[in-house]
Amino acid sequence: MSEIQYYTPGDIPPEVLAYDQKLDQLGIGKAGKIGALVLRLENDVQRNKTIITDQYSRVPLFTQRALYLEESLPSMAYVFIISPSGGILQGDRYRMDITVTNNACAHITTQGATRIYRMEKNFATQMVNVSVDEGCYFEFIPDQIIPYRDSRFYQTLNFKVHENATSVYSEMVVPGRVASGESFEYDICYLKAVARDYLDNLRFIDIAILEPKKRNLSSMGILGNYTVVGSVYVLAQRRYVRVLNDEINTRLKGSDSIVGGSSILPGSSGIVVRMLGYLAGDIRNATFEVLKIVRKHVLNANFSGLRKG
Numbered sequence: 001m002s003e004i005q006y007y008t009p010g011d012i013p014p015e016v017l018a019y020d021q022k023l024d025q026l027g028i029g030k031a032g033k034i035g036a037l038v039l040r041l042e043n044d045v046q047r048n049k050t051i052i053t054d055q056y057s058r059v060p061l062f063t064q065r066a067l068y069l070e071e072s073l074p075s076m077a078y079v080f081i082i083s084p085s086g087g088i089l090q091g092d093r094y095r096m097d098i099t100v101t102n103n104a105c106a107h108i109t110t111q112g113a114t115r116i117y118r119m120e121k122n123f124a125t126q127m128v129n130v131s132v133d134e135g136c137y138f139e140f141i142p143d144q145i146i147p148y149r150d151s152r153f154y155q156t157l158n159f160k161v162h163e164n165a166t167s168v169y170s171e172m173v174v175p176g177r178v179a180s181g182e183s184f185e186y187d188i189c190y191l192k193a194v195a196r197d198y199l200d201n202l203r204f205i206d207i208a209i210l211e212p213k214k215r216n217l218s219s220m221g222i223l224g225n226y227t228v229v230g231s232v233y234v235l236a237q238r239r240y241v242r243v244l245n246d247e248i249n250t251r252l253k254g255s256d257s258i259v260g261g262s263s264i265l266p267g268s269s270g271i272v273v274r275m276l277g278y279l280a281g282d283i284r285n286a287t288f289e290v291l292k293i294v295r296k297h298v299l300n301a302n303f304s305g306l307r308k309g
């Protein structure tokens with residue numbers, strides 16, 4: 001396998017491959033076009049903290065040291081993913097491999113939004129592989145994806161979560177640089193999430209294909225009058241699933257700023273939450289409310305939120 005193949009998803013859909021033109025400038029796979037991040041998080045029994053035991057990064061992906069920000073969970077490691085480049089360009093290929101093991105408790109987020117810049121040729125991809133071992137608790141809550149005018153982006157998430165572990169992942173897509181007069185002017189934003197257990201049994205597959213130039217996303221049954229879409233996937237032990245689903249639905253129904261609801265995944269292996277709103281901040285706040293509910297039932301702890309400069 002070549003280096004570029006290692007960093008490129010093997011299942012790029014035809015809707016994205018339609019933009020597979022050769023780049024005239026800095027080519028695919030050149031320095032700065034491949035971003036890599038490898039993280040391994042484990043619980044340190046002596047320190048009673050989750051720590052990073054293995055870390056490798058290749059700019060434009062980077063992480064700082066683990067922080068401990070939660071008073072109710074002093075052992076939880078907070079890790080921020082940073083991209084010094086400021087955004088994803090045409091021909092970029094990003095790959096993240098994250099392992100959470102040995103009863104680790106961790107929260108990963110991004111320093112800011114994921115900006116997908118305008119593209120004249122080709123497309124960009126991001127592959128995220130996550131493994132969550134038995135007894136671990138893991139949250140991956142990145143900031144919003146902002147697809148600029150004429151951008152093409154494919155993201156594939158591969159989660160392997162033990163049936164006796166908990167994993168929470170969220171994603172949010174905004175219509176573009178609204179303040180600059182751009183709204184739903186990107187070519188394609190294709191998001192795929194797949195989760196399996198440790199016996200390789202499928203837990204769910206979820207795909208969102210957003211092509212606003214080919215299909216009116218404001219149509220009834222898609223986004224309607226809303227502009228921001230958010231999803232949260234919660235994989236947890238079966239004994240938590242029904243109470244989490246009921247409480248999340250109750251909380252979302254009481255919201256004045258968004259519409260949304262949650263559903264139980266096949267086999268009662270978790271829940272999926274869908275949300276629509278007008279502002280990224282409203283979807284983010286609703287996601288934080290979901291985190292509060294999950295932490296309360298699974299960890300008997302609170303979530304105080306995040307403040308980013």
